[in-house]
Amino acid sequence: MTTNRHKYFRWTPRTAWLTFAYVIVVPATLGVAGYMVEGKWDMRGKRRGDLISEF
Template sequence: MAMDPALVRLGNMIQNRYKYFRWTRRTAGITFMYVVVVPGIIGYLGYKTDGLWDLRAKRRGDIISER
């Protein structure tokens, strides 16, 4: 069974991606989003909702919100 040349090229490209990577405006923006913005949003939401809900030992009819 012969190897598909397109799949061979794709495999080589994936293995050697680090050799051809360049910092461009686009890659810097994407990196900034995943390193700073996304954790910042998750941290902010976690901080704002800390202690807002107590999901432990709730029964039917009890309210979730504690405030």
């Protein structure tokens, strides 16, 4: 059945929601989270006692 899954696939509300979630929601959430923390931490050249955050 796994090898022939494409033959038996149907668009149902559940499969449409799962597709939307994995194609739109998950990448958008990761993108927004990445954009929010961009440049906040500088891990290079730090010594003991230095702060990681730049803000």
